[in-house]
Amino acid sequence: MALKDTTDHTAHPWPRCEFAMTIFSEGECQRPGEVQLNGSLLCVPHAELLRLEAREDTLLGTVFEMDKWLDNPNNRADQLHWQRVLGQRDEVLEQLRFNRTLVEVHRERDQTSQ
Numbered sequence: 001m002a003l004k005d006t007t008d009h010t011a012h013p014w015p016r017c018e019f020a021m022t023i024f025s026e027g028e029c030q031r032p033g034e035v036q037l038n039g040s041l042l043c044v045p046h047a048e049l050l051r052l053e054a055r056e057d058t059l060l061g062t063v064f065e066m067d068k069w070l071d072n073p074n075n076r077a078d079q080l081h082w083q084r085v086l087g088q089r090d091e092v093l094e095q096l097r098f099n100r101t102l103v104e105v106h107r108e109r110d111q112t113s114q
């Protein structure tokens with residue numbers, strides 16, 4: 001019986017992306033980890049995905065704050081200012097839509113590559 005090489009179980013030739021361990025349990029990412037993000041080593045596509053999702057959270061928070069401000073009757077006194085914030089809110093919503101599209105593209109690309 002030939003001696004089997006078992007080194008492939010213990011060590012990878014490169015550090016692997018830790019995306020699966022941090023977010024989803026379904027399957028591990030096979031790509032090399034190249035980017036340090038929030039204490040995890042991630043491949044470039046997954047780091048980008050997490051960056052987009054963090055951006056979405058930030059934008060949602062911004063819209064939430066703007067809604068609160070717009071709903072406050074005291075802030076309606078200054079119509080010009082109020083209208084300006086309403087316009088900025090639309091811009092943030094537009095960014096959110098664009099960001100969401102990018103997230104979807106990343107997710108789909110991720111699924112087809114495995």
Ligand SMILES: [Zn+2]
Pocket residue numbers: 017018019029030031042043044045046
């Ligand atoms: Zn990955």
